[in-house]
Amino acid sequence: xxxxxxxxxxxxxxxxxxxxxxxxxxxxxxxxxxxxxxxxxxxxxxxxxxxxxxxxxxxxxxxxxxxxxxxxxxxxxxxxxxxxxxxxxxxxxxxxxxxxxxxxxxxxxxxxxxxxxxxxxxxxxxxxxxxxxxxxxxxxxxxxxxxxxxxxxxxxxxxxxxxxxxxxxxxxxxxxxxxxxxxxxxxxxxxxxxxxxxxxxxxxxxxxxxxxxxxxxxxxxxxxxxxxxxxxxxxxxxxxxxxxxxxxxxxxxxxxxxxxxxxxxxxxxxxxxxxxxxxxxxxxxxxxxxxxxxxxxxxxxxxxxxxxxxxxxxxxxxxxxxxxxxxxxxxxxxxxxxxxxxx
Numbered sequence: 001x002x003x004x005x006x007x008x009x010x011x012x013x014x015x016x017x018x019x020x021x022x023x024x025x026x027x028x029x030x031x032x033x034x035x036x037x038x039x040x041x042x043x044x045x046x047x048x049x050x051x052x053x054x055x056x057x058x059x060x061x062x063x064x065x066x067x068x069x070x071x072x073x074x075x076x077x078x079x080x081x082x083x084x085x086x087x088x089x090x091x092x093x094x095x096x097x098x099x100x101x102x103x104x105x106x107x108x109x110x111x112x113x114x115x116x117x118x119x120x121x122x123x124x125x126x127x128x129x130x131x132x133x134x135x136x137x138x139x140x141x142x143x144x145x146x147x148x149x150x151x152x153x154x155x156x157x158x159x160x161x162x163x164x165x166x167x168x169x170x171x172x173x174x175x176x177x178x179x180x181x182x183x184x185x186x187x188x189x190x191x192x193x194x195x196x197x198x199x200x201x202x203x204x205x206x207x208x209x210x211x212x213x214x215x216x217x218x219x220x221x222x223x224x225x226x227x228x229x230x231x232x233x234x235x236x237x238x239x240x241x242x243x244x245x246x247x248x249x250x251x252x253x254x255x256x257x258x259x260x261x262x263x264x265x266x267x268x269x270x271x272x273x274x275x276x277x278x279x280x281x282x283x284x285x286x287x288x289x290x291x292x293x294x295x296x297x298x299x300x301x302x303x304x305x306x307x308x309x310x311x312x313x314x315x316x317x318x319x320x321x322x323x324x325x326x327x328x329x330x331x332x333x334x335x336x337x338x339x340x341x342x343x
Contacts, residue, residue, distance in 0.1 A: 028125060034073055035074070063337050064089075065154065067153075068090070069328055089125040091124055091150065092152075095111055112137065113295070117130075147311055153288055161262055175199045180206035188210055193301070199219065199230065203221065227250040234255075234256060238262060314336075315337075
């Protein structure tokens with residue numbers, strides 16, 4: 001694994017740079033009804049107003065995630081969308097414009113990254129976003145805003161899977177499906193960082209890259225069935241589910257008795273718990289927690305070079321439909337990010 005030297009400078013606001021008041025309206029990507037990527041379009045919408053402990057952030061980069069595309073298509077979190085048009089998106093990196101009080105830990109001018117509370121509030125595919133204080137962290141100094149925007153949801157998901165659920169440790173055997181994706185490439189790195197023996201499934205083109213990130217074994221799913229070559233795994237992190245080639249069902253057979261199967265994709269295998277019980281293994285689903293403290297820890301790992309984010313494609317905000325098409329086509333290595341404004 002490649003390492004960068006630790007940067008000692010902290011990401012603090014420059015008091016000599018004036019912070020202007022936000023405009024009344026902004027450009028955002030919205031959709032007026034669920035559908036394919038083509039329903040995404042730009043519109044002028046009001047700049048959101050922060051309340052209570054929320055912070056207003058000027059967005060520089062916005063990350064794209066599978067849950068964004070599922071929600072846009074009428075699945076995922078679509079049932080919680082209260083009105084249309086709606087501004088989607090969770091991940092962002094940007095600069096604080098308004099904080100709730102003078103001594104707030106993220107004063108105006110602070111470079112931050114985190115997760116928006118979509119769909120309870122407007123999403124991050126916009127020039128401004130309101131964010132709960134507890135869902136924020138200071139942007140890693142080693143990363144650009146575009147790089148940082150690819151981190152929050154995927155890395156927090158991976159952290160919850162590997163550190164908080166699997167409790168990765170020395171010698172533990174962990175299988176990670178879709179290791180080269182957004183969540184997967186973080187999960188591989190976290191598991192390796194904590195000493196686990198990591199096996200990942202991915203296409204052959206990503207094998208050498210995943211080994212650089214810390215995977216001990218990479219199985220090319222296009223040529224080899226993982227359940228024919230593996231057994232006795234302690235943990236399976238399933239980022240695919242039964243939506244493709246019965247990956248979930250087959251995963252149960254490679255776990256040791258009492259091992260744990262963790263299913264991530266929403267709705268991909270409703271019967272997983274019963275199947276796991278019948279197979280004599282434990283099972284749980286997982287939902288990301290937008291924890292700013294955990295994100296700050298991840299940020300320190302990114303600053304040290306112990307963990308890396310890989311952004312495969314950067315598109316401008318009006319090209320959100322193209323970004324969703326690329327995401328849904330599959331085979332993306334790492335992350336896709338929208339460039340919203342100048343750094």
